[in-house]
Amino acid sequence: MEKFTTHTGVGVPLKRSNVDTDQIIPAVYLKRVTRTGFEDGLFAAWRNDPDFVLNNEVYAAGSVLVAGPDFGTGSSREHAVWALQNYGFKVVLSARFADIFRGNSGKAGLVAAQVDEKVIQRLWDHLDDNPGAEITVDLENKTVTTPGGEVEDSFDIDDYTRWRLLNGLDDIGITLGNKDDIAAYEAGRPAWKPVTQRA
């Protein structure tokens, strides 16, 4: 996984709450067996609407999504994270994330940064006044700022995910470093626990 330290990119206001995973990417787009190529499915239903924010030229190169609360509710599909990344997003800002979406983001390297609802509103106002404006997200210092200093605030992300993203570490490699602990645990499991196939 690539290291993430700081990112500056065009902010995209997505003024909706409860953006669920079926909105982020509908099920019919989930049939690929790769991790790439999901950008076509991103917000597929909304992209038919000429007024949808991503259809506005100024936001075409957007990479910091500024979304309403309860972003990513619903399905466990990591494809939602991949679709955002495939499209070019590096960061999603929201006042609340669904747990599974937040977890998936951390694993896949998308920064899901939780900020106060008021910060989202200030960013929306700022982007309304300055369409195409950039936002800087600094993972080291957990800050979100606009270059002119109009918005300067901090965000939340759990320390462990932050550490992993900063160092670009892969969870599986870390866990396999604790192989002996896993083997010891397995040795103590009761014999009556079910198995799907017998030796």
Added chain:
Amino acid sequence: MMGCKLYSGGMAKTLSEKVWDEHVVRSTAGEPDLLYIDLHLIHEVTSPQAFDGLRLAGRPVRRPDLTLATEDHNVPTLDWDKPIADPVSKTQVDTLRKNAAEFGVRLHPLGDIEQGIVHVVGPQLGLTQPGMTIVCGDSHTSTHGAFGAIAFGIGTSEVEHVLATQTLMQAKPKTMAVTINGSLPAGVTAKDMVLTLITHTGTGGGQGYIVEYRGQAIEELSMEGRMTVCNMSIEWGAKAGLIAPDQTTFDYIEGKPEAPKGADWDAAVAHWKTLVTDEDAVFDKEIVLDASTMTPFVTWGTNPGQGVALGGVVPTPSDFDDEQDRIAAENALTYMGLTAGTPMRDVKVDTVFVGSCTNGRIEDLRLAADILKGHKVDPNTRLLVVPGSVRVRMQAEAEGLHEIFLAAGAEWRGAGCSMCLGMNPDQLTPGERSASTSNRNFEGRQGKGGRTHLVSIPVAAATAVRGTLSSPADLVSVEV
């Protein structure tokens, strides 16, 4: 119990804390716990990239014997004995078959007698048992919590993590109790109960919590009813939902193919009986509801928290205090093509879907058949009955339920997720309205532009007959 980390007294704990603590492989301050996973369920949609990852890194599946795969999300429910017509779906299913063979994972493919929706198959095989940790790349894994297991959905990176290590890194969630006192009135089901709860809490109300459902109304539910409640835990944002195992649980598991036998059974039950919340244990949050006041409940909007009693009306957005709720309601009414103030019973429905991991088990089909018996589906309405598994389908046919469905004019299908997520050919067309026994009414969930009302089995069956949202009480009784 022989040196294993089973619960052995100490501080008062809730049920979920006991199960959690029994599965901690490694715990370090400032890091998530490393949790052992007892059962990993797999299906065709969220696994291909995980197996790819293993292949790239040259890693094996650590415990194929704790892993089970089935084909469900994407498979056709018609002509399931023929090659899959959609080439992209076929690739996904073929990829699962190839991966299962290469990595030694047990698979129940289309056409196999044990095939079906992953959350129907686990319990019916007896693989789902109290006190386990169960994960699957599907958010409705919470279903298995009905047995007193910690069960939750994971993303594909985590699927790969579990395949490679049989563990997951997880921060310990907070605990919540949802106590539902009293008894459900006749004709009101577990589905109405959970829809009522979600409208009460909102879709984010459970975020960050493992929830224990308890109280008289929960204890009185069958295992299948409990699965319906736990299934929808994720719809109000909970990490997982679970119910303490009791005699109902043990009776359900006993004799199932993969259930413990003989001395193992006794040892297992002895342990399962310890899996209750200690009397003096403290939850981080509690919600109390009264089942006796509950009525048939349906959704009017585009998330499962936008619900109302069937006897109520489509709400008026300006009635919502919160601005985000008001905007969400306005958007939902536009999408759903509904006018504020319309009685829910006047809403005309084009398609009724009976099925899914929420309501696609045998008791659901029995209840639907019971209501449909002697009735005909409204000529302007289509009724799709999709059993949750091949076993459910066979049981229903052995009981003659399919004849009741067919005589009423319903379509009787093969097992799978079907119209629950509209990934296979069973989809709504734009503007088409459904009453669905599944769990999500998101925009486009059942097909692009489709409009979904979540309902219970009795409401689904009565709606099919009348063509408008209805309960069995609205049906003119027939001689049968």
